Each structure stands twice: as structure tokens, then as C-alpha cells.
Amino acid sequence: MKRIVIIGGGPAGYEAALVAAQLRADVTVVEADGAGGACVLSDCVPSKTFIASSEVVTGYRDTEEFGIDSDGLEAVTVDAAAVHARVKRLALAQSADVHSKLVKAGVTFVAGRARLGEDTLGHTHRVLVSPDSGDAEYPIEASTVLVATGATPRQLPTAVPDGERILTWRQVYDLPALPEHLVVVGSGVTGAEFASAYLAMGVPVTLVSSRDRVMPHEDADAAMAIEQVFRARGMTILNNSRADAVSRVGDGVEVRLSDGRTVTASHALIAVGSVPNTADLGLAEYGVTVADSGHVPVDRVSRTNVPGIYAAGDCTGVLPLASVAAMQGRIAMWHALGEAVVPLRLRTVAANVFTDPELATVGVSQDEVDDGRVQARQVMLPLAGNARAKMADLRDGFVKLFCRPASGQIIGGVVVAPKASELIMPITVAVENHMTVSQLAHTITIYPSLSGSVAEAARQLMWHDEE
Known part of the structure; x- marks a missing residue:
């Protein structure tokens, strides 16, 4: 049985651990903050929970347009203590869910810190584990090590946080x-x-x-x-x-x-921005390449320059997204344990900004098209013309599609809309599966629906004359 040590229990670490456990490896996860790591406990999950509270307030905006008198935003009060308590409660609950899932899968979860030890003979890597329990540091001989230690908010020397103001x-x-x-x-x-x-x-x-x-x-x-x-x-x-x-x-x-x-x-x-948590891991001493920025360079199957040492997530600087971190971790384990694996494809990764309205993107960018790096035809449809958007009084936002000039293959898209994180999905599926605008245009959508604008954009690109 292969023994795997994962340093860091965020999305990269815990998803990797679940894959490795499923493949019957002996897996140990070492995490300092708690299952789920900073993503679940202090970053992504808390911030999106906080944003969810703000969306409730937004629901009271301009209700008169719908014939409903709610006294407007002025009548709404926000109990910050209650909002923050809910944020922390849900973060801890999500962390507990992750921990339970790991334990159920047979993963050994250690609250503490770990670092690479001295190089050893043979095909194992010595990891030194320092548990938070106060027990003495102990070594684990691992066939594979995954570094998934995430990142920390960058501090400016002239703007040092004090936690109060x-x-x-x-x-x-x-x-x-x-x-x-x-x-x-x-x-x-x-x-x-x-x-x-x-x-x-x-x-x-x-x-x-x-x-x-x-x-x-x-x-x-x-x-x-x-x-x-x-x-x-x-x-x-x-x-x-x-x-x-x-x-x-x-x-x-x-x-x-x-x-x-x-x-x-x-x-x-x-x-x-953020800085990677790669100090005090013994990486450079072990021979692992670390960039000047502190990031650990990896290839598309999450390998570092040292055989058997992999890295995933924000500490690699590939893309600071939980979804990418999780996939990097899974790919690392599939590769390390001899499974067939498709290297990471960033072209098919969708990303979302949780503002109001949201901003979602996938595939090629407008900059790449504008400067000639990618040849594409495009169309941009304002949401204001969409029947469902009119019913919801949505006046801001749009759907943008990019396709290859000759074949019509969909290669990217942008959505600005409420819940753009959901609306980007059909475009992501199209990019991932090399669909054409014709195939998307012939897909029957619900009427009325915001997703109808995605199909309508495809229909316009079907008949778009090349300039």
C-alpha cells in the first residue's frame, strides 16, 4: 500500500485525500487550521456567506417597480453580529462536514504542521509532523507528498492590519x-x-x-x-x-x-492579493524549486521538479480558484497512483466574481481576441432585451460568446448577471465539449429564462458574417 502525506487540508488537500483513499492508499492529511483549510474557515466560504446576507438586503431595492411597498432600503437594518455569527457557524459546519467525509473515507487527519525532512535513500520522502496536541514531532515515510498549503492575505508594510480598524x-x-x-x-x-x-x-x-x-x-x-x-x-x-x-x-x-x-x-x-504559504516547509532544502514569489512551480499534472513531490492550489500560483485547487489535487493523486489522467486544462475553467451583479468567464478572453492571439467571432447581447430580465427588472448585464471564425466552435464566453455563476455553466459545457454555435443554437431553452440569451447569442453567431 502506498503511503501519501498531504500538507494542507483545503480544497486541494482534502479532494486529493479523498481520491487517494478511494484508490486504497494510506493517506495522512496534516492541517493547521482545521478541515477545509483557510478556504472553508476564513476565505471563500465565509465571504460568500457574507455576500449572501447582502443579497437579501438587495432584494428590498426598488420593490415599488413590482407593485410592492416595502418601505425600501431605508427600512432595512443589518445586525452585523448576527451576520458574522452565521458566517462563522456555516464555516465551522462546512469544516466539520469535510472532516467527517475524510474520516469516513479512512484518511488520517492530523491537526498540526508538517515539513519535509532530510532526503532519504530509496523511494520514500520523510515528512516531519508536529501535532498541535503537544506530542513530539514524528516522521512519516511517504511514497508521495502533496504540498497544498494555500496562501495568506498580503500585508503592506505601510498598512499593517490591527484587526480593529x-x-x-x-x-x-x-x-x-x-x-x-x-x-x-x-x-x-x-x-x-x-x-x-x-x-x-x-x-x-x-x-x-x-x-x-x-x-x-x-x-x-x-x-x-x-x-x-x-x-x-x-x-x-x-x-x-x-x-x-x-x-x-x-x-x-x-x-x-x-x-x-x-x-x-x-x-x-x-x-x-495573497502570498503563498511555502516558508518553513523545508522545500528549498529538499531540492524543490521555489519561485522568488514563494510559489511552487508545477506542471499540468501537479508535479514539482522532485519526483514524488507534488503541489496544488494557491501555493502554486496557477489560478487562485478553489475549483482549480481541487482539480490539481485530484490530478496529482491520479498521476501518483498510476491512474489515467487528463492534464489540467485552464481553457475550460470557469471563474466567477461574486459582486452584484456577478461576473463569470470561461475560455478565451476579449484581450486575446483584440490583440490577435486568438481568431474569433463574437456577439454581446444586453440582458435588458431578455423577457425574463424585464420581468425581474434586470437592466444591467449581458451575455457574450466567442467562436472560431470558420467552424463556429465555441471557445469562450462572459456573463454579467445575477447568478452569472450558474448561467456560465452551459457555455462551460460547450467549451469543454467542443460544441459549435449551431449545436447550442438548436438547444431548446425555457421561455422565459435568462439562459435563453445564451442560445440567442449562439443563433446570432450562426448567421454572423465574417468581416
């Missing part, structure tokens, strides 16, 4: 009340999501963006559509503005911008 996204759930005014430093995915959620809850929000638009790495049409919604709902967005420092001033904070301006608020949320 200057916060990382892991600390917001400890606030006793909602901020009176929140300044969000960083307009990437995380910054945009929290800015959107707090704005929906009635908190005045100032978003500091170092680029000319929010979410600069996302589809430009989609990002601009969401930025327009943000502005229309009262968010202050400071484009082309870089924060030099954030400091406590009395009962609030002051953000100093590089051009000399200052922004004052009650709280500041620092959302400037």
Missing part, C-alpha cells in the same frame, strides 16, 4: 458592527466583492483602484458594466489612485494616496 478580509467578521464608512484598498476580485457586499448593506464605500477601472484583469466590458452599477448605487471609486499608507487616526483611519490626497473613513479593508 485596518483589516484583512479574514478579520472583518470580528467587527461588533458594520463600518460607518469603509475604504477598500485594492480593486481586484476580493476588493470588488467586499465593496459590493458592504455597499448593498448600506455602508458608504470608497474603493481605491490603482488602475483605470475596477477588476483590471477581468473582461473590460464586464468590469466597466459592474463599475457603472457601483457608481450608480453610490460607491466612490478612485481610479488610477495608489495607496501609499494606511494609518489609525483617532476612531478611524486615514489612507494616504501617492498623489498626496488623503481619504478618511471608519475602517479600511486591505485587499491587495
